[in-house]
Amino acid sequence: MSIADNALTDEMASRDDMIVCRGVKKWFGDFQALRGVDVTVKDREVMVVLGPSGSGKSTLIRCINRLEVHQEGDIIVDGVELTNDLRNIEKIRSEVGMVFQQFNLFPHLTVLDNITLAPIWVRKKPKAEAEAKAMELLERVGIPEQAAKFPGQLSGGQQQRVAIARSLAMEPRIMLFDEPTSALDPEMISEVLDVMKDLARGGMTMMVVTHEMGFAREVADRLVFMESGDVVEVGTPEHFFTNPQEERTKLFLSQIL
Amino acid sequence: MTDTTIDTAPPEAPLPSPVRWVRDNLFSSVSNTVQTVAFTAVLLGLLRWVLGLVFADESNWVSVATNMRLLFTYNYPAEQFVRIWFAAGVLFVAVGASFAAWNINPSITLRRIGVSLMGTGGITLVVALITPSATPSGLRTAMWVLGVALVVIAAVVLRVIPEPHRRRVPFLGLLIGVSAIVCAIMWFVPFGDYGFSEGEPTAADGIVASSTRVPWTVLFIIMIATYVAGRGLAQVVSLAPLRRAMIAWWVIGPAFIVFMVLRDPEFDWAHIWSTDLPMAAGFALGGGALIYLLAAPGRSDLARVLGAIVAAAAVFNWVAAFFGWYPMLQKARFSFALAAIAILLVPNFAGERSARLRVAAVWAGFMVVFHWLLTGINTASTLDITAPPFLGGFVLTVSIAYYVMLASFPLGVLLSLARTSKLPIFRVLSTTYIEVVRGVPLITVLFFFSIMLPLFLPSGMGISDLAAVFAGYTVFSAAYMAENIRGGLQSVRRGQYEAADALGLTTVQRTSLIVLPQALRVSIPNLVGQAIATFKETSLIAIVGGFDLLRIANSTIPNQPDFLGQKRPALLFISLVYFVVAYTMSRASRNLENRLQAGQAR
Amino acid sequence: MTLTTTDPNSARARHARPPLWRNTAVLKWFVQIIVLLAVLAAFWFFAAQARNNLSAKGIPVSYDWLDDPANIQLGEGIQTVDDPDGRRLTMSRALWVGMVNTLRIASIGIIAATAIGVVVGIARLSNNWLARKVSSIYVETLRNIPVLVQIILWLAILGSLGKLTVDSGPIPGWVIVSQKGISIPRVFFADGFYQFLSMLAVFAVPIWWVRRRMRRTQEEQGGTQRIGSVTFALSLVAVVIAWFANPVMAFLGPVFDGISDAWAVIPQGLMQAVLSIVAVLAAVTWIRRFLDSRRTPAGLAKLIDDDWFRMIFAGIAALLAVFVVVRGWPGLSSWIINSGSDLFGVIGDKFGDGRGSRPLDAMKPTLSEGRFVNYGPTGLTMTVFYASLFFGLVFYTSSFIAEIVRGGIQAVPAGQSEAAAALGLNRRQALRKVVLPQAFRVIMPPLGNQYLNITKNTSLGIAVGFSEIVQVGQTVYNKNSQTLAVFSIYMIFFLACSLTISFVVNTINRRLAIVER
Ligand SMILES: Nc1ncnc2c1ncn2[C@@H]1O[C@H](COP(=O)(O)OP(=O)(O)OP(=O)(O)O)[C@@H](O)[C@H]1O
Ligand SMILES: [Mg+2]
Numbered sequence A: 001m002s003i004a005d006n007a008l009t010d011e012m013a014s015r016d017d018m019i020v021c022r023g024v025k026k027w028f029g030d031f032q033a034l035r036g037v038d039v040t041v042k043d044r045e046v047m048v049v050l051g052p053s054g055s056g057k058s059t060l061i062r063c064i065n066r067l068e069v070h071q072e073g074d075i076i077v078d079g080v081e082l083t084n085d086l087r088n089i090e091k092i093r094s095e096v097g098m099v100f101q102q103f104n105l106f107p108h109l110t111v112l113d114n115i116t117l118a119p120i121w122v123r124k125k126p127k128a129e130a131e132a133k134a135m136e137l138l139e140r141v142g143i144p145e146q147a148a149k150f151p152g153q154l155s156g157g158q159q160q161r162v163a164i165a166r167s168l169a170m171e172p173r174i175m176l177f178d179e180p181t182s183a184l185d186p187e188m189i190s191e192v193l194d195v196m197k198d199l200a201r202g203g204m205t206m207m208v209v210t211h212e213m214g215f216a217r218e219v220a221d222r223l224v225f226m227e228s229g230d231v232v233e234v235g236t237p238e239h240f241f242t243n244p245q246e247e248r249t250k251l252f253l254s255q256i257l
Numbered sequence B: 001m002t003d004t005t006i007d008t009a010p011p012e013a014p015l016p017s018p019v020r021w022v023r024d025n026l027f028s029s030v031s032n033t034v035q036t037v038a039f040t041a042v043l044l045g046l047l048r049w050v051l052g053l054v055f056a057d058e059s060n061w062v063s064v065a066t067n068m069r070l071l072f073t074y075n076y077p078a079e080q081f082v083r084i085w086f087a088a089g090v091l092f093v094a095v096g097a098s099f100a101a102w103n104i105n106p107s108i109t110l111r112r113i114g115v116s117l118m119g120t121g122g123i124t125l126v127v128a129l130i131t132p133s134a135t136p137s138g139l140r141t142a143m144w145v146l147g148v149a150l151v152v153i154a155a156v157v158l159r160v161i162p163e164p165h166r167r168r169v170p171f172l173g174l175l176i177g178v179s180a181i182v183c184a185i186m187w188f189v190p191f192g193d194y195g196f197s198e199g200e201p202t203a204a205d206g207i208v209a210s211s212t213r214v215p216w217t218v219l220f221i222i223m224i225a226t227y228v229a230g231r232g233l234a235q236v237v238s239l240a241p242l243r244r245a246m247i248a249w250w251v252i253g254p255a256f257i258v259f260m261v262l263r264d265p266e267f268d269w270a271h272i273w274s275t276d277l278p279m280a281a282g283f284a285l286g287g288g289a290l291i292y293l294l295a296a297p298g299r300s301d302l303a304r305v306l307g308a309i310v311a312a313a314a315v316f317n318w319v320a321a322f323f324g325w326y327p328m329l330q331k332a333r334f335s336f337a338l339a340a341i342a343i344l345l346v347p348n349f350a351g352e353r354s355a356r357l358r359v360a361a362v363w364a365g366f367m368v369v370f371h372w373l374l375t376g377i378n379t380a381s382t383l384d385i386t387a388p389p390f391l392g393g394f395v396l397t398v399s400i401a402y403y404v405m406l407a408s409f410p411l412g413v414l415l416s417l418a419r420t421s422k423l424p425i426f427r428v429l430s431t432t433y434i435e436v437v438r439g440v441p442l443i444t445v446l447f448f449f450s451i452m453l454p455l456f457l458p459s460g461m462g463i464s465d466l467a468a469v470f471a472g473y474t475v476f477s478a479a480y481m482a483e484n485i486r487g488g489l490q491s492v493r494r495g496q497y498e499a500a501d502a503l504g505l506t507t508v509q510r511t512s513l514i515v516l517p518q519a520l521r522v523s524i525p526n527l528v529g530q531a532i533a534t535f536k537e538t539s540l541i542a543i544v545g546g547f548d549l550l551r552i553a554n555s556t557i558p559n560q561p562d563f564l565g566q567k568r569p570a571l572l573f574i575s576l577v578y579f580v581v582a583y584t585m586s587r588a589s590r591n592l593e594n595r596l597q598a599g600q601a602r
Numbered sequence C: 001m002t003l004t005t006t007d008p009n010s011a012r013a014r015h016a017r018p019p020l021w022r023n024t025a026v027l028k029w030f031v032q033i034i035v036l037l038a039v040l041a042a043f044w045f046f047a048a049q050a051r052n053n054l055s056a057k058g059i060p061v062s063y064d065w066l067d068d069p070a071n072i073q074l075g076e077g078i079q080t081v082d083d084p085d086g087r088r089l090t091m092s093r094a095l096w097v098g099m100v101n102t103l104r105i106a107s108i109g110i111i112a113a114t115a116i117g118v119v120v121g122i123a124r125l126s127n128n129w130l131a132r133k134v135s136s137i138y139v140e141t142l143r144n145i146p147v148l149v150q151i152i153l154w155l156a157i158l159g160s161l162g163k164l165t166v167d168s169g170p171i172p173g174w175v176i177v178s179q180k181g182i183s184i185p186r187v188f189f190a191d192g193f194y195q196f197l198s199m200l201a202v203f204a205v206p207i208w209w210v211r212r213r214m215r216r217t218q219e220e221q222g223g224t225q226r227i228g229s230v231t232f233a234l235s236l237v238a239v240v241i242a243w244f245a246n247p248v249m250a251f252l253g254p255v256f257d258g259i260s261d262a263w264a265v266i267p268q269g270l271m272q273a274v275l276s277i278v279a280v281l282a283a284v285t286w287i288r289r290f291l292d293s294r295r296t297p298a299g300l301a302k303l304i305d306d307d308w309f310r311m312i313f314a315g316i317a318a319l320l321a322v323f324v325v326v327r328g329w330p331g332l333s334s335w336i337i338n339s340g341s342d343l344f345g346v347i348g349d350k351f352g353d354g355r356g357s358r359p360l361d362a363m364k365p366t367l368s369e370g371r372f373v374n375y376g377p378t379g380l381t382m383t384v385f386y387a388s389l390f391f392g393l394v395f396y397t398s399s400f401i402a403e404i405v406r407g408g409i410q411a412v413p414a415g416q417s418e419a420a421a422a423l424g425l426n427r428r429q430a431l432r433k434v435v436l437p438q439a440f441r442v443i444m445p446p447l448g449n450q451y452l453n454i455t456k457n458t459s460l461g462i463a464v465g466f467s468e469i470v471q472v473g474q475t476v477y478n479k480n481s482q483t484l485a486v487f488s489i490y491m492i493f494f495l496a497c498s499l500t501i502s503f504v505v506n507t508i509n510r511r512l513a514i515v516e517r
Helices: A057-064 A086-095 A111-121 A127-141 A156-168 A186-201 A213-219 A237-242 A247-256 B018-026 B030-054 B062-066 B068-073 B078-101 B110-130 B137-160 B171-188 B210-236 B240-262 B269-294 B300-323 B330-349 B353-378 B393-420 B424-439 B442-456 B465-491 B494-502 B507-544 B549-559 B568-601 C024-056 C091-123 C129-143 C147-159 C193-221 C227-264 C268-294 C305-328 C331-349 C384-411 C414-422 C427-463 C469-480 C483-512
Strands: A017-028 A031-042 A046-050 A072-077 A096-099 A174-178 A205-209 A222-227 A230-235 B193-197 B200-204 C176-178 C181-184 C186-189 C360-363 C380-383
Touching (some): A017 A205, A031 A057, A086 A096, A096 B494, A127 A156, A222 A237, A222 A247, B018 B030, B062 B068, B062 B193, B062 B200, B062 B568, B068 B393, B171 B210, B240 B393, B269 B300, B330 B353, B393 B549, B424 B465, B424 C305, B442 B507, B442 C024, B494 B507, B507 C147, B568 C147, C024 C305, C091 C469, C129 C384, C147 C427, C181 C384, C227 C331, C305 C331, C414 C427, C427 C469, C427 C483
Parallel strands (some): A174 A205
Antiparallel strands (some): A017 A072, A222 A230
């Protein structure tokens, strides 16, 4: 596991940078949501993104797999730059998994079909192989017995775990999480966080937007604090929770902790 | 979809005592009492007026009875009727099998049956009481007897049998019961036997002709048997393949039926062997092989380039044929165009060997059916017809409605996708089309197509009247279809698109695998509503020259020397026919809606 | 697979553009433009075919025939034959008569269908069992029988009524029902009507001013001023004054005539210039607005490829419009000039010194030569054709409106009226202030659709020989084979109707809309 380093400089950037954002700017009409964001996530690193509501966390993470299109700056994912190039977009989308706050499972497909859909149609896998893999993943997230059900028949926590399994089925090198536990009842949060901790331990590169400070403290290699479209501070958990540098970070942490 | 039956009916409360019921529902307050009095007057007045129309002295109902065959099948030659019955048989089998496949078995309580019997009986008695003096006395007596009988049966069901609101009659029982009643009426009620022989109306007392009652009885038996067989099959095997087969049947089947009903082709075997079969085989196998090769992962660029080339060639074929540079066969032109679309779509369905084989097989099967249908349509009918148009009456009404729905569906899907698309030119084009078509009356569209379409075609190309009208209906209906589907598309939440994108699905895959299945399910009730509207709108064929139900009732029958000027009975009769069909459909759609809602709530 | 792998360390310049055939923005627009070209090509192709086919038959498309004498039999309308005092029944006049007939039946039909539909819809929610049953039978029966069948059935029923005499019908002399139609006394606009209207318009200004003053006082000082009653009383006074004093407004006649003359001398070149400038200005405004919406607070606009394409398209559209106005279709400008002048001329004719002072008049039905005189000072007669179309449309549509009303009221959650009751509103207040406004928002859009349907369905009058626009048009093109021209008139007329209706409905809906978010 790479050791986080606050003072990451250009010289030290290397092949094991999985996500590189440099000067990323994004406007919605005349509203600027990202004002030149610089973030780098290394291979096998877990990066947690913090920030008040409306600070552009979701926008940033959605730019990384091109659900939103950034207008200025560079985003390079696993050595592939995100441009209008169809092939680069395809490549990045199949390498980056994403988990949404609202799960976004496909309600007309069974759990199993939800998971095998992309491997079959995008990765062109044989059906049997995809299903075997899906069952394996369902084991891993702890709900193999739900395979034949429809998403509407599952609890929120179960749905989110299916959503994670669905992303993992594409064998991504990077996982993006946008507030995966915010829509869940308290008793279901831990079951989802456990799955995410497992993933992190397994060495997955992850970028996680969350308000779960316990999770951030335990799992994150580094944290980013954003406000109004700017990165305010980057650092390790000890750095953040014991000795934040910026006033705004202190204020935010004092409110949330 | 799971096979759990969903019981949508809420538990029914037991029936209150009659006195209590009357007090609660009719005389609970002053205003309530006033309403009861007012609406009683309205009801009796209207009923009496309608009965006056039906049983007036100048209404000669023999005109309807004698022309039954004309109304339903127009000039279809009687000696060929077995084909109509065969087609109807196929239809009934399909209905029975579909009921079984989708596990449709709404059971209803005895109480509901009792209440509706009571209502029917009560209305019959009121009618018997106020019907005008012109009513035949036999009929009036029959009404009295029937009314009393129904009320007595209803009273027994509701009051003697314990807990009628808990006892349910299963669907099969209902099916058998209704069929039995319909058949019994045909076998025992002395309607009389009317018809034409040698152009002269004939009339005989007794029950309806055996050529009517026997086939109908057989049809009902077939339907019930299919249903039972289907249910039995469902116990043994999974329903999914049956459902898929039924959907395919409902799409292809009608074409097959038309083929059965309209055509008695004397096949030109020489042409078939020299041209038709080789061409079909060439497109099915050659195209299939090409598609198999292109469906390998990583050949998407090649497929796009090849697809563009074939598309250009297909367009060129059409242009060349239009200007008469060289007359390529219509079938080949269509097939090339379809091949271009298929090749362009192939990268979306690429995969490993079995997936590739499946795509190729779908193409080959599609080509075979397509060539067979096109051959069928282009082969002259050799039915021996005495009067020029032989397609007409109820058969025309129903088939036009069905084919219009079928043909406008893909068009409507494309238009709605374009209208909700993010691409501005597509949106503008589709919105313009939809709004212009929805802004003008159907009749002008139909006139436009029946008069103008021939003008728009290059010289030497013709189009039959009915085909032109059909095209008009399709164009019109597609715009409304698009709006209905758009409602469904808008109900698909943005997260669904984003999840599909994040998984790396292409736009075509996202649309066909994620968005449309959800959108269409939501649109089903609206689409059924549109089917009803289309069914009713077919009556406009009468204005543009087709012999549909309305035209026959309004001008053919009143012009027969024996029934000069007899419009009213026939018009009332066809109103009843339209009503029965449309009302049944709307009831079915309401049930379906409940079913879907219950399904959603899981 | 080769990928544009980039070294994150190199400079910004490396920002490689993807090749054209893989660039999503380019692909997107390429596909759209191809489809657009294909559609245009198909249009061009069909238009060329139609032109060739028509020229081959010797009937090139033109609109010159509009001024030809009509020589057609119009069943009814504001003018059915050449007027003795000079106004000839030209083709265009005949089409105009058809349009008026359509609008007449549509507007009265809309009112009648709404009235019946609302009553039936509310009856479907009654607490009385019989009311519910009867109204639901009404709805189910009428909406499941095709409207055309109903119209023709009505014709068959009305056609078999008794012979026409003055004292046939339920109230002899006043309400006459016969196989020739239905006749009732009528109130009609007499000579002074337009002067009366313009006078009312003049009075509206001070009344509105008083109203505003009172409202402001009420807001400042609280309490309830009797705004409604005062407005009503003032309006009543205004109506009474205008009723007697309306000849005063006769001077408006020459004024409108003057405008008409002035309009007629506008040179065609000026009109073309004005139209071109309007087109260009529209495009420029659009582009500027668009640029503004893309502009960041900091400075210049951030334009993506899409935005460039859009602006180029707007520019091209404007140039095309200019081209059409100046070269392609000079008739457009002269048409605007001529019809504008005609319009003001017609308005001018409605005023004048010779006009009597009574704005409204009423008459009983009168018989002449065994049939009703329908226009002019006489009773209001529905011919059987009119009546069958009218009854058919109204009853059919009312069944749909009833369902819409019922659905709209049911769509208001029960919690709303409970909340109103909890606030102490009584039943009537709750209905008026809480339930109905919300139901209205649900009801309005589908109701507008039904109004549009009535308007379009008037075209079924062709089946019973009622002279509405489609029937008249058909007679016209059967005479002179100008099918394409007549169809273009149909289309413009009905599109104008539907735009008007949707505009009105949208405006009402916007007024009613609860401001959300
Ligand atoms: N599609 C959009 N159109 C316009 N503005 C948007 C859009 N999406 C986001 N924004 C704006 O961009 C800003 C950043 O939004 P974003 O969703 O990234 O915030 P966030 O940090 O994820 O907040 P939260 O914690 O509430 O999810 C917000 O002010 C939001 O209003
Ligand atoms: Mg967010």
